[in-house]
Amino acid sequence: VAWKIKFDFFFSMQIAAIFLYFCFPIYYKIRGLGFMYRPALQKHAYYLPLVIGIGLWLMIQGLPPFAVDNLSWIECTAAGTELRIHEFLGTSSATAVTSGIDSTFPNRLCPAALDNTIGEEPFGIWAIVFAQTPVSILALLFIRSSLKKNSESNDVQVLESNDIKEKNQISKSFYIGFLGKVIGSILFFVTLLIILPMLNGGVVPNFQDVISWRYADPTFMARFKYFLFNLTFAFGPIGLAFEAMMFVHASLQDSVFGIDQNLRRTFRNALFTGVGAFLFILASEVMENVLGFGLAGGVIVGVGLLAVRKPVLGIIDGFSGRLMPSNYTAKETEYLNNYAKSIKDGKISDNERSLLVTLASAYGIDNERIREIEESYNSKFESEINASDNPEIMILTLDVVRQWTDESGYTWRNMSDGSTQFWNGTDWDDYN
Incomplete structure (x- = not known):
């Protein structure tokens, strides 16, 4: 029962997320979709995708392309023992279950102590998962269109304003965060549908192949495919974590003093630690396959990272500074x-x-x-x-600290060098 609830919840939310992407034109003006930008729709758009997602999944879950009718649980207590088959859904005599067992366990013997599910993996449920990628790219184009429209019309972000048109602006931090999520989704899509099939004889791998890679065929390529397959499912959460961090920055940069510094520090530590852990595991696996002593590779990478810690942190700080520029009082x-x-x-x-x-x-x-x-x-x-080729001739890159429109309709902005500029209708002029 618990598995069924989690399964239904996951795919209901996947469908709801797809419809949420299509809600961008409701909250932000998009060229060609201006008819969707309505306050009446904005009042209901936050819950309608959820209702549609749950309702649509309840309608299609029993159809052949989406139904998981036969699923068995395979249990192995030790290497060389006979596997135990527990019927989870449907029957273990179904073609999907028997063919999966025959291909994964040819002799009906366990390669090691393990447990795994074998059964139907219908095309429809994978299509729902992979639909996230093209739809998220479309949503990214929506956001890009909105940013371009705001830039051309010289719109400004004044969060204290009661004007809906001024509030419903997409910040650069939100755009960068969503871009990171889309990149994570693309990496998942490309790795699972293009790179892994190229390494797997043109066949898209499934969870049954993972058992063979891990236990039955301990070659370097098998280990590499196993490692890459598991890494694929980390791309999505990493992209979501990056999006969440940038969303916090976009939401709180005007209300929480120093939030940019705290987030940059957190981002630096998390990225350095994550990359270090990833390289440690990768080096250990490579050395284990080459020399049979994996710990040596991990130690070498660990010592190397400590030796270059300062320049690496400097590079990360420079990157995070571009993502989340400081806001000055x-x-x-x-x-x-x-x-x-x-x-x-x-x-x-x-x-x-x-x-x-x-x-x-x-x-x-x-x-x-x-x-x-x-x-x-x-x-x-x-x-x-x-x-600069000539040190005496430099073009300084300034950041906009604050931008607003006064009661007379003139647009002003404060620059990071302390200067003030106003929009003359065609260009920004310095205000003396």
Whole structure:
């Protein structure tokens, strides 16, 4: 009963997720789908996909392309023993069960202590799972279209506004997060339907093949396919975790001070630890197959990562800084503006440093925050110098700190260097 509930819940939510993707035009203006952008639909769009998903699955679950009528549980207590067959759904004499047992256990003997399900895997349930990828790509195009429309119309994000048109804007952080999820979905799709079949004689692998790869044929290719098959199912959760992190950043960056710093720190630690663990396991498996001593590979990778820890963390910090740029308060922006003016010649005199310290003290900016602001600016400053053929001619890349429209209809924005610009109808001009 519990398995049936989990099975039905999973596929109901898969269908609901597909319909949720199609709800983007209801909340955000998409070219050609403006008729869907209605407050009346927005009031019901949050629960209708759930209702449709559950209802549609209840309607189709008994149809041949989606029905799992025969499923047996195979139990092995030890290597060389006769396998035990427990009927889970339907009968163990069904063709799907018997053919699966014959191909996986030719002699009806257990290769090792294990348990696994063997039975029907209808095309329809896999189609529901794989439908996520093309639909999510379509949703990504919806988001991209909305961002482009907002950019061309000079729309701005003012979260405090009561205007629905101003609130329903897609932030860059949300777009990047969803892009990460789509990439994870594409990796799952490509690996399972293209890469693994190329390694498996043109046949899409299933869970029965995993038993053979793991126990019956201990070659390097079998181990590699087993490792890649299991890794495939991690792409989706990794993409979802990245999307969740960017969604938190998009939701709280204007209400929780320092959320960008905390998320960048968490992202750095998680990515470094995850990559380290992955490389440790991979090196151990490779060394186990080559030399028969897998721990040596793990130790070599672990020591190597510790040796290059600082440059690797620096690369990760640079990447996370692009994903989640720092947001400065008005006082921090003023400090940054004065710091940028002081370091234009490449150095800060004692008098300039004294003035900066006094300014930071008056604004209540602590030493740690000062260091972060200056290091962030210095990294951009150095990269711009390296990218320029003539050090005296540099194009500074500025970030928009805040953008708004006043009561007269003029659009303004504060830049990361402390300057203020206004939109003259065709271009941004500096406000003196």
